[in-house]
Amino acid sequence: MANTHRIDEIRCPIHGFIALNDWERTVISQPAFQRLRRIRQLAWTDYVYPGAMHTRFEHSLGVMHVATRLYDAICDKSGEILKADLAYNKDGLGRDRQLVRFAALLHDVGHSPFSHASEELFPKRGKGKRYKHEDYSVAIIRSDLRSAIEEHDLNANYGLHAEDIATLVEGSAKARQPIFWRDLIDGQMDADRMDYLLRDSYHAGVEYGKFDLRRILTTIRAIRSRGGHPPQLGVSLGGWHAAEGLVLARYFMFTQVYFHKTRVAYDVHLRGALRDLLPDGQFPPPTGRGLSAYLKWDDWKVLGLLASGGGGEDGDRLRTRNHYRRVYETPEVSSKKDFEVLEKVKNRLGRLVVAEESAAKSWYKTGEPDIPVVDDHNPDDVKPLSRYSSVVRGLKANNQVFLYVAREKFDAAERKVREMTAHGRKK
Amino acid sequence: MAERNEWRLAMLPALASKSKGGYMGRTALMKYMYLLQTVRGVPLNYRFTLYSYGPFDSDVLSDLSTAEALEAVKTKLELYAGGYGYRIKPGRNAKWLERRGEKFLARYSKDIDWVVKKFGAFTSAELELVGTIVYVDQEATGGRKRVDLEQIAKLVHEVKPHFSQAKVLQYARQLAEQSILRASA
Missing domain, CATH: 1.10.10 (Arc Repressor Mutant, subunit A)
Incomplete structure (x- = not known):
């Protein structure tokens, strides 16, 4: 008989060892989760940073590990608030710890090949917005992973349903009391970004994504809010420099890695190639038979099709590393005037422009930088990080825009841009 | 420019200027957008999901940051006992942005009035x-x-x-x- 109480440890380049119980191991062993071994975390980033070949598989394990450490730290430091304001008892906290571990582990299980880069090829739901990878994640949790989650012997201690995990991941009221923990999965202080910043930084071989996770862990708090608001996640006063480091890590990784001009060009080519490779130019929906068809799509399949000559012109460009070239960029924080100039440049270049990519629409946009900071000695003293950190106070949203042209047209396009800007200077 | 959702960005100074006192808070912004999209069917294309503090979409805050960078709105931090908030007011380029989204704003002006009147207090x-x-x-x-x-x-x-x-x-x-x-x- 299998030992249901065994704990396994998996080596991780970021966190050392990641411990798993037998139940989690069973879920991880399912084909739908193993597929993440074949989904690269950062798409074609290795064409710029050759080490960035890591996958969603190791990231998902890392998110579960970080979420657990954050959860334990919050229970340790803010247990009274969780009991008084959210009606938790010891058993409830024990159950939700396992729930949060699963939600963190599985939140990315629905990623498409090459992760975010191909999400624009998700179909629309009816006439509305496109599906997102989270829609695929929750569909997989509710179907392919349901029995592994619900039928393991250890679940007799928790009574978890796949639905509990899915509703927490998708942000449904049916998650009930545990909805508080959603900020650990997808929020300003979430385990997802804490893991991906460290992991992406490590694999890309850059130092930009590093921050003091250990200090975050000793200072993270559930902060009691006044005036009828629920508790919120933040840090104690002693942790504001660590929180500042987290915000800056995100800023640097965005400018240096995620929104790198060449990396972004390869996202454009990947999308173009996939439009050519996918039936009807889009992924199947996360419903009915569509989900099992979707799960057959992974990086291996796409790479195989590309290697066989598929993907149209973009496939050719990926195979020959003949990517589009950035010919014009607005400043990182673009003003009204900058956008007016951009329009003029676009008009001048006309059909030479083959892609326009905006930081404001990027999956990795830096987002809200403020984090609540509480004085442990005076819980009424809650201020935003920007009140303490002049660096964070000065950070503005990156709304930069890149214009791309085909490599073979670059010289002509660049000449036109130079003529325009020189003309502008003379004026 | 259409790609940058100017029509949607134009909602920010429009909502702020119509709010009582000519400003609104960040929670008000988030929930106004939610109510406009969900109850009144204004096609804002946000994707709200639930947190313990209610429906939320980080894209609303991204739009706020973009509108701030364009100086269409300006945000001021306000501290009070036990917490803090933000006061969002139209900025010096508010009218410029509203003009860029004027068709959209005109089509949904009754809805903007509705949300501000109904929930402004x-x-x-x-x-x-x-x-x-x-x-x-x-x-x-x-x-x-x-x-x-x-x-x-x-x-x-x-x-x-x-x-x-x-x-x-x-x-x-x-x-x-x-x-x-x-x-x-």
């Missing part, structure tokens, strides 16, 4: 509660299920236990009387 905690009640109502009545207000109030209380079920029910009744909810009394 609510506190941020009340707006979080209202947003959560509407969210739960939409979710519970999806697929044309018949749900009553007591069931909605019970679910909202489980998400926001710092509000009593009776208090939630009181707000839910008010919203139902104004035909903002689908659930029946």
Whole structure:
């Protein structure tokens, strides 16, 4: 008989060892989760940073590990608030710890090949917005992973349903009391970004994504809010420099890695190639038979099709590393005037422009930088990080825009841009 | 420029200028956008999901940051006992941005007036509660299920236990009387 109480440890380049119980191991062993071994975390980033070949598989394990450490730290430091304001008892906290571990582990299980880069090829739901990878994640949790989650012997201690995990991941009221923990999965202080910043930084071989996770862990708090608001996640006063480091890590990784001009060009080519490779130019929906068809799509399949000559012109460009070239960029924080100039440049270049990519629409946009900071000695003293950190106070949203042209047209396009800007200077 | 959703960005200075005193808070911005999209059907293309503080989409804050960079709105931090908030006012380029989205603003001007008039006097905690009640109502009545207000109030209380079920029910009744909810009394 299998030992249901065994704990396994998996080596991780970021966190050392990641411990798993037998139940989690069973879920991880399912084909739908193993597929993440074949989904690269950062798409074609290795064409710029050759080490960035890591996958969603190791990231998902890392998110579960970080979420657990954050959860334990919050229970340790803010247990009274969780009991008084959210009606938790010891058993409830024990159950939700396992729930949060699963939600963190599985939140990315629905990623498409090459992760975010191909999400624009998700179909629309009816006439509305496109599906997102989270829609695929929750569909997989509710179907392919349901029995592994619900039928393991250890679940007799928790009574978890796949639905509990899915509703927490998708942000449904049916998650009930545990909805508080959603900020650990997808929020300003979430385990997802804490893991991906460290992991992406490590694999890309850059130092930009590093921050003091250990200090975050000793200072993270559930902060009691006044005036009828629920508790919120933040840090104690002693942790504001660590929180500042987290915000800056995100800023640097965005400018240096995620929104790198060449990396972004390869996202454009990947999308173009996939439009050519996918039936009807889009992924199947996360419903009915569509989900099992979707799960057959992974990086291996796409790479195989590309290697066989598929993907149209973009496939050719990926195979020959003949990517589009950035010919014009607005400043990182673009003003009204900058956008007016951009329009003029676009008009001048006309059909030479083959892609326009905006930081404001990027999956990795830096987002809200403020984090609540509480004085442990005076819980009424809650201020935003920007009140303490002049660096964070000065950070503005990156709304930069890149214009791309085909490599073979670059010289002509660049000449036109130079003529325009020189003309502008003379004026 | 259409790609940068100027029509949507133009909503920010428009909402701020129509709010009482010519400014609004960040919670108000988030919940106004949610109510406009969900209750009034304004096609803002946000994707709200639920947190303990109500419906939220980080894209609303991204739009706020973009509008700030364009100086169409300006935000000021305000500290008070036990917390802090932000005051969002039209900036010096507000009219410029509103002109870029004028067709959209004209089409939905009644809806903007509706949300500001209906909820302008609510506190941020009340707006979080209202947003959560509407969210739960939409979710519970999806697929044309018949749900009553007591069931909605019970679910909202489980998400926001710092509000009593009776208090939630009181707000839910008010919203139902104004035909903002689908659930029946």
